[in-house]
Amino acid sequence: MERPQQQTGDTPRKKTGCGYLYLTDLSHTEYPEIFIRLGKTGGCPAAFLSALAKVSSLALRAGVKKEDLVRIWKDIRCPNPMWDGPVHVLSCPDAIAKMLEDSDSK
Numbered sequence: 386m387e388r389p390q391q392q393t394g395d396t397p398r399k400k401t402g403c404g405y406l407y408l409t410d411l412s413h414t415e416y417p418e419i420f421i422r423l424g425k426t427g428g429c430p431a432a433f434l435s436a437l438a439k440v441s442s443l444a445l446r447a448g449v450k451k452e453d454l455v456r457i458w459k460d461i462r463c464p465n466p467m468w469d470g471p472v473h474v475l476s477c478p479d480a481i482a483k484m485l486e487d488s489d490s491k
Contacts, residue, residue: 386446388416396420397487399472399480402465403430406480410488417445421481434477451485458482 396409405424411417421438423431441454463476474480 386416388418389414392416392418395488397484398424399474399484400467400469401474401477401480402463402467403477406434406477406484408481408484410485412445412451412485412488418442419445419481419485421477423477430477437478437481451489455482455485 392411392414394409394411394414396407398405398407400406401423403423403425407422407424409418409420412419419438419441421434423434425431444454445451458478459482461476461478466473466475468474469480472483474483
């Protein structure tokens with residue numbers, strides 16, 4: 386499968402214990418991809434999230450359903466849970482799961 390030159394998607398943000406997390410969900414496109422960035426640059430959390438995005442994109446292209454990714458990430462806890470408005474964000478993976486669910490409800 387060849388990646389198109391350009392894809393378009395929304396990039397919402399969610400407050401986490403590591404800073405603001407930005408997620409671009411292109412799972413609905415012909416070439417499914419997920420991009421994840423932290424507002425803070427560098428460091429282990431950013432590297433972890435970059436790897437998670439690449440593996441997630443590969444899984445989507447291999448036929449794994451987005452709902453399965455959401456199920457395994459939801460409710461994972463870290464030492465720095467955070468409230469993002471009315472939503473309790475337990476970790477970066479939990480934030481990603483919630484954001485992917487939100488993108489499906491639009």
